[in-house]
Amino acid sequence: MQDYNYSKIEKKWQDIWDEKQTFAAKNDYTLPKFYGLVEFPYPSGQGLHVGHPRSYTAIDIVSRKKRLEGYNVLYPMGWDAFGLPTENFAIKNHIHPSIVTENNIANFKRQLKALGFSFDWSREVNTTDPSYYKWTQWIFLQLYKKGLAYKSKMNVNWCTSCKCVLANEEVVNGVCERCGSEVVHKEKSQWMLKITDYAEKLLDGLDNVDFIDRVKTQQRNWIGRSYGTQVTFGTTIGDNIEIFTTRADTLFGATYMVMSPEHPLLEKWADKIGNLDEVKAYQETAAKKSDFERTELAKDKTGVKLEGVLAINPVNNTEIPIFISDYVLISYGTGAIMAVPAHDTRDWDFAKKFNLPIIEVVAGGEDVQKQAFTDCATGVLVNSDFLNGLSVEDAKVKIQEWLTEKGIGSVKTNYKLRDWVFSRQRYWGEPIPMVYCEKCGYVPLDESELPLVLPNVDSYEPTDNGESPLAKMTDWVNTTCPHCGAPAKRETDTMPQWAGSSWYFLRYCDPHNDKELASKEALEYWCPIDWYNGGMEHTTLHLLYSRFWHKFLYDIGAVTSPEPYAKRTSHGMILGENGEKMSKSRGNVVNPDEIIENYGADTMRVYEMFIGDFEKAAPWSQSSIKGSKRFLDKVWSLADTMTDEDIIRPEIEAEFHRTIKKVTEDIEGLKMNTAIAALMSLLNTISATGKITKAEYKIFITLLNPFAPHITEELWEICGFDGMLNETAWPKFDEAKCVDKNVEIVVQINGKIRARLNVPADISSADAILLAKDNDNVKNEIDGKNIIKELYVPKKLVNIVVK
RNA sequence: GCGGGUGUGGCGGAAUUGGCAGACGCACUAGCCUUAGGAGCUAGCGCUUACGCGUGCAGGUUCAAGUCCUGUCACCCGCACCA
Numbered sequence: 001m002q003d004y005n006y007s008k009i010e011k012k013w014q015d016i017w018d019e020k021q022t023f024a025a026k027n028d029y030t031l032p033k034f035y036g037l038v039e040f041p042y043p044s045g046q047g048l049h050v051g052h053p054r055s056y057t058a059i060d061i062v063s064r065k066k067r068l069e070g071y072n073v074l075y076p077m078g079w080d081a082f083g084l085p086t087e088n089f090a091i092k093n094h095i096h097p098s099i100v101t102e103n104n105i106a107n108f109k110r111q112l113k114a115l116g117f118s119f120d121w122s123r124e125v126n127t128t129d130p131s132y133y134k135w136t137q138w139i140f141l142q143l144y145k146k147g148l149a150y151k152s153k154m155n156v157n158w159c160t161s162c163k164c165v166l167a168n169e170e171v172v173n174g175v176c177e178r179c180g181s182e183v184v185h186k187e188k189s190q191w192m193l194k195i196t197d198y199a200e201k202l203l204d205g206l207d208n209v210d211f212i213d214r215v216k217t218q219q220r221n222w223i224g225r226s227y228g229t230q231v232t233f234g235t236t237i238g239d240n241i242e243i244f245t246t247r248a249d250t251l252f253g254a255t256y257m258v259m260s261p262e263h264p265l266l267e268k269w270a271d272k273i274g275n276l277d278e279v280k281a282y283q284e285t286a287a288k289k290s291d292f293e294r295t296e297l298a299k300d301k302t303g304v305k306l307e308g309v310l311a312i313n314p315v316n317n318t319e320i321p322i323f324i325s326d327y328v329l330i331s332y333g334t335g336a337i338m339a340v341p342a343h344d345t346r347d348w349d350f351a352k353k354f355n356l357p358i359i360e361v362v363a364g365g366e367d368v369q370k371q372a373f374t375d376c377a378t379g380v381l382v383n384s385d386f387l388n389g390l391s392v393e394d395a396k397v398k399i400q401e402w403l404t405e406k407g408i409g410s411v412k413t414n415y416k417l418r419d420w421v422f423s424r425q426r427y428w429g430e431p432i433p434m435v436y437c438e439k440c441g442y443v444p445l446d447e448s449e450l451p452l453v454l455p456n457v458d459s460y461e462p463t464d465n466g467e468s469p470l471a472k473m474t475d476w477v478n479t480t481c482p483h484c485g486a487p488a489k490r491e492t493d494t495m496p497q498w499a500g501s502s503w504y505f506l507r508y509c510d511p512h513n514d515k516e517l518a519s520k521e522a523l524e525y526w527c528p529i530d531w532y533n534g535g536m537e538h539t540t541l542h543l544l545y546s547r548f549w550h551k552f553l554y555d556i557g558a559v560t561s562p563e564p565y566a567k568r569t570s571h572g573m574i575l576g577e578n579g580e581k582m583s584k585s586r587g588n589v590v591n592p593d594e595i596i597e598n599y600g601a602d603t604m605r606v607y608e609m610f611i612g613d614f615e616k617a618a619p620w621s622q623s624s625i626k627g628s629k630r631f632l633d634k635v636w637s638l639a640d641t642m643t644d645e646d647i648i649r650p651e652i653e654a655e656f657h658r659t660i661k662k663v664t665e666d667i668e669g670l671k672m673n674t675a676i677a678a679l680m681s682l683l684n685t686i687s688a689t690g691k692i693t694k695a696e697y698k699i700f701i702t703l704l705n706p707f708a709p710h711i712t713e714e715l716w717e718i719c720g721f722d723g724m725l726n727e728t729a730w731p732k733f734d735e736a737k738c739v740d741k742n743v744e745i746v747v748q749i750n751g752k753i754r755a756r757l758n759v760p761a762d763i764s765s766a767d768a769i770l771l772a773k774d775n776d777n778v779k780n781e782i783d784g785k786n787i788i789k790e791l792y793v794p795k796k797l798v799n800i801v802v803k
Numbered sequence: 804g805c806g807g808g809u810g811u812g813g814c815g816g817a818a819u820u821g822g823c824a825g826a827c828g829c830a831c832u833a834g835c836c837u838u839a840g841g842a843g844c845u846a847g848c849g850c851u852u853a854c855g856c857g858u859g860c861a862g863g864u865u866c867a868a869g870u871c872c873u874g875u876c877a878c879c880c881g882c883a884c885c886a
Contacts, residue, residue: 173883214807214881221806221882228886245886258886301884327884337886345804346884416885536880610828612815616808617879624815626841627828662819674817677827684827746823751867753823789866796822801866 001718004636006600010710014113022726023067023075023118029525031072036063037505037565039534039542040078040125042497043104045089048111049582050590050608050620051574055533057605058571058614058670060117062531064706065667067118068730074526075118076508078125079105083497084162084178087428091461097428098456101128111592115601116709123511127500132507133430134451135517136499139549141433141444142556148194149422151442155262156421158186163462165190167421167496169222169541185287188466191432191493193420195548199223200413202547211568212615215539222540224416229400230334231409233257234312236319237272239265241311244333244414247343247376248403249395252384253361254338255351257311257322258303261286262330274307279324286326301327301350313338314408315399316385325350333414341372348372359383362392420545422496425468427460429494437481437488446482452490468492501542502549505529505564517558524560532565533670543568569670572616574608579619590620602708603629609672609707631680632711635704638683638692639715645693654740655685656699660733663703672707679704694719699731739795747772748799749781757798765792772798 017023036059041052063075081101090097105126112119125132143149157166161181165188170177195202203223206216228246235241241257259266261283266273273279282304303325310319327346328337341351341358348371351358358368363382365373373379381387386402387395403409423432433445433452445452455476460469470492471477481488503517509526510518534543543565550564575581576588583589595604607628612618648656659682666675682700686692692700698721705712705725716725739761745768747755755775759768769790772778782802789801 217807218881224882224885226885243886247886325884327886329885332885339886344886346886349884414885416882539881610815618815621815621829623841624829631828673815674827677817680827744823748823748867751865756823791822791866793822793867797867799822799866 001637001640004633004711006602006632006711007597009714010114010116010596010601013710013713014116017116017118018113018121021122023073024120024122025074025076026072027522028072029521032070033074033525033530034063034066034071035074035526035529035531036066037076037508037529037532039538040080040501040504041108042080042083042085043101043108044085045100045104046584047104047107048592050592050595051582053115053592053604054574054608054611054614055535055571056112056115056117057608058672059531059533060605061609061667061672061706064118064709064726065664065730067726068702068705068728070729073118074123074508075120076123076125077112077117077119077121078123078504078508079108079127080497080501080504081105081126081128082429082495082500084164084426084428087426087460090428096456097460098128114596115592115605118709123508125504125507125511127430127504128428130451130453131514133500135507136430136495136503137433137445137450137452138447138517139503139553140495140499141447141450142558143193143552144434144444146552146556148197148552150192150194151189152192153187153189154192155185156188156190157183158188158466159183162426163464163466164425165421165423167498167541168418169420169544186466190421191423191434191491193422193548195420195545196415196417198548198551199225199415199417201551202417202544205547205551205563209563209568210566212570214536215543215568215570218536218539219544222417222544226414228412228414229396229403229409230412231314231338231403233314233338235322236310236312237269237308239268241265241322241336242334243336243338244412245338247340247392247396248399248409249381249384249387249390249392250340250343250361251313251315251338251399252387253340253342253359254313254320255341255357255359256320256339258325258328258337258339258347258350259322260328260330260335261324261326263324263335266324269306269309272308275304278304279306282324289326301325301346301353303327303350303354305354314403314406321356323350323354331418332416342368343373345372345374361387420548422499423493424496425466426462426494427454427469429496430454430499431470431494432491434491435479435482435488436491437484437486439486440481440483440488442491443481443483443488449482454494468494470494498542498545502546503553505532505546506550506553506559520560527559528561528563528566531567531569533569533571536570539570569615571614572612572618574611575617575619577620577622582620588620595625599625599629600632600710602632602711605709606632606676606707610676612673614670614672631676631683632708634683634687635701635708636711636715638686638697638700639718641691642697642719643691643693646695647693648695648699649689649693652685652689652696653737655682656696657733657735657737660699660703660731661735661738664730664733667706676707679707701725702728702731743795745795746797747775747778748797749778750801751799754778754781761795765794768792768798769800772800 038055038059063073067073086097086100090100157171159166159176159181161179166176171183174183176183203225226246228244229248230242230244233241233243270276303323306322309322311322312319339347341347342360343362360368361384362379364379376392379392381390381395387398400411431452431454435443437443455473457473462469477490479488479490506518510522513519546564553559554562578588580586607625610628659678662678663675701712701715713725741761742758743761745757745759746753755777757771769792785802787802791799
């Protein structure tokens with residue numbers, strides 16, 4: 001037989017698949033379906049990273065197996081192509097972003113095709129295509145109509161390098177998640193999406209989906225629901241202050257109050273505050289701090305006491321001082337708290353620093369003068385009038401009833417989640433389809449005007465004054481009001497990159513529809529996505545945003561499933577050979593093109609699946625790839641030893657069935673590494689016999705096909721098997737045949753191995769023990785001792801306990 | 804600080820969930836083959852000269868512990884003054 005010429009074979013089959021549209025999903029909605037999805041890439045100038053194929057190969061394997069099992073499979077691919085790197089590259093090199101995008105996509109596509117993924121290329125989508133972003137804009141209009149998109153002047157995160165606002169989700173450790181530059185706060189008018197309205201649904205929906213736990217936990221923490229009480233405190237100057245607390249039971253222990261420096265009441269009270277200068281100075285310092293500084297300085301408490309105004313604790317009418325301090329955040333709760341230093345660590349720190357009284361109201365801990373007692377489970381209420389003697393739980397209920405009755409408190413649920421800042425001051429994004437009219441305010445474009453196409457211009461540099469580059473394009477900006485016809489201006493901010501990716505999986509269902517984002521029939525059939533694999537870094541960004549949009553689309557009847565993804569898994573990163581993250585600057589980047597050239601796509605696929613636990617990070621190893629190549633070489637040369645026998649030989653039948661079982665189950669469990677190990681083991685067993693039968697070879701290469709599709713398809717053809725491998729059926733195993741007739745068991749004396757025996761698999765417990773005791777080694781060990789216990793674990797071991 | 808996770812040979816990693824620790828692969832060693840080897844084949848490969856000892860460390864439960872319990876250490880990831 002000829003040599004294993006992977007380059008030639010891989011090209012050959014890729015061309016055949018292309019030509020025959022082998023992997024195009026069928027529009028026959030009566031078939032059982034499987035919708036597998038991986039995150040579509042951002043087509044960067046660097047080309048494909050070896051990390052991309054880890055995820056793509058895994059779901060490709062699942063998809064290929066599902067096809068052999070008879071499913072109508074949709075495994076699509078597309079391009080998340082709007083975004084800053086393209087725009088920056090375009091500016092630097094004076095090439096239009098659309099050309100840069102086109103080139104990058106061509107390169108990515110070539111690389112993906114070279115890896116033999118079974119994507120349905122007829123459904124390719126591109127977020128920068130007007131026929132696609134027409135529907136992104138349409139969704140925005142629907143959000144606007146339902147009051148979920150609004151423009152608001154607010155303090156936003158501003159990246160000093162990108163010259164652009166960022167969503168809270170995009171700020172990591174106080175710096176920009178994309179470029180690592182400092183993020184400062186800036187007052188700006190921005191389009192916002194009310195994701196907070198969906199906090200409850202986003203949380204509750206997690207109970208009904210099959211996401212790996214760390215994804216659920218991370219989303220739950222990010223949404224951050226807490227149940228508590230909102231309480232109204234009076235003041236000595238008439239106004240009331242609302243506070244939120246989860247520990248209403250400790251109300252009698254409130255010895256002061258803290259307001260956030262940004263609290264609106266401070267402005268109202270300007271003429272009543274005795275030390276206004278001091279307060280203003282503190283407000284200014286707080287405002288100047290970047291997010292990074294603010295977290296850095298988090299340990300040390302600072303603050304200013306307001307002179308001339310005191311708060312009144314509603315439970316006992318005690319007058320208590322009010323402070324402002326930046327440890328209270330304007331963005332959470334009501335922006336003001338009651339401080340109970342005896343039972344809250346932060347309040348305790350502050351009280352110590354400012355020498356404020358600490359009153360114990362929950363007994364059961366250490367001395368509250370020495371440290372705060374925060375345990376809710378064991379304490380008993382003291383110094384709290386009608387709450388005395390109650391447990392924390394009971395006291396919470398009682399005080400809530402009391403407050404509600406008096407009309408000064410109510411049960412409240414709070415979330416950490418904040419609304420989504422949706423404007424970006426950049427060129428390369430979807431235009432927001434809104435017009436500003438002096439008379440009518442913001443007016444949405446009529447749906448018939450969509451898509452609102454991005455103007456094609458020469459200059460799209462960001463401006464230093466924080467305005468979008470589109471603002472300079474007056475021809476485009478100046479328009480008429482859709483409502484009254486008067487001269488008006490278009491919104492010049494664009495949407496964030498997360499917009500296009502928040503619904504792309506819906507478009508794959510019906511990608512060429514120009515009447516709606518996808519037809520109901522297509523959505524009903526394909527959704528929800530059966531399996532979505534992607535990176536953990538998207539858990540609180542893309543994954544949360546797209547769930548929000550999907551739930552909204554569900555509520556307005558545009559989609560038919562309440563959740564977009566039935567199942568979510570996540571892959572670990574592929575690290576450089578030195579165990580560090582791959583990056584140009586570290587010089588440890590592996591180029592997939594080189595691997596394909598030197599070892600072939602099949603080897604690359606097998607290697608990436610064999611590299612380790614799919615969910616964990618794994619370092620690349622140039623020498624380990626050879627193992628995968630050797631494995632495929634051996635599979636190839638096995639063809640020479642094939643006999644015409646159409647049977648599985650009895651002596652290896654059990655291992656065969658076990659391997660079918662293992663590979664079948666491991667693919668479903670994403671344990672690709674052990675599936676491949678099982679195939680290697682079986683190959684070793686077969687090789688040792690010096691030949692392989694036709695029936696055995698058929699099964700073997702079918703099992704290997706999802707992992708190494710080109711070589712197996714070629715071998716199928718060379719061996720003259722019927723049709724094409726991708727049209728055959730996935731092998732079935734027989735549970736009864738998975739067990740060998742004879743098994744080796746070990747004999748332990750007091751838990752130590754003393755002998756090994758070959759016994760029939762169905763031997764009785766008594767017979768096994770008898771047989772064990774008949775062994776010479778065993779006889780020596782138990783001779784003259786008392787047998788205390790004898791155990792037989794079927795097919796495993798005999799243990800004899802002696803004294 | 805809170806939440807999640809991980810510690811197993813020289814390396815990547817297995818272990819049917821309490822039942823032979825180290826599957827499978829890499830690297831390595833020896834031999835064969837070869838003009839040659841970054842090729843192939845065969846054998847070996849946790850530690851220890853041994854008795855034995857071994858899954859981060861210390862205890863415990865059990866006939867039996869990588870797996871369960873208690874304590875402890877280290878590292879990774881996420882959130883971080885969220886009231």
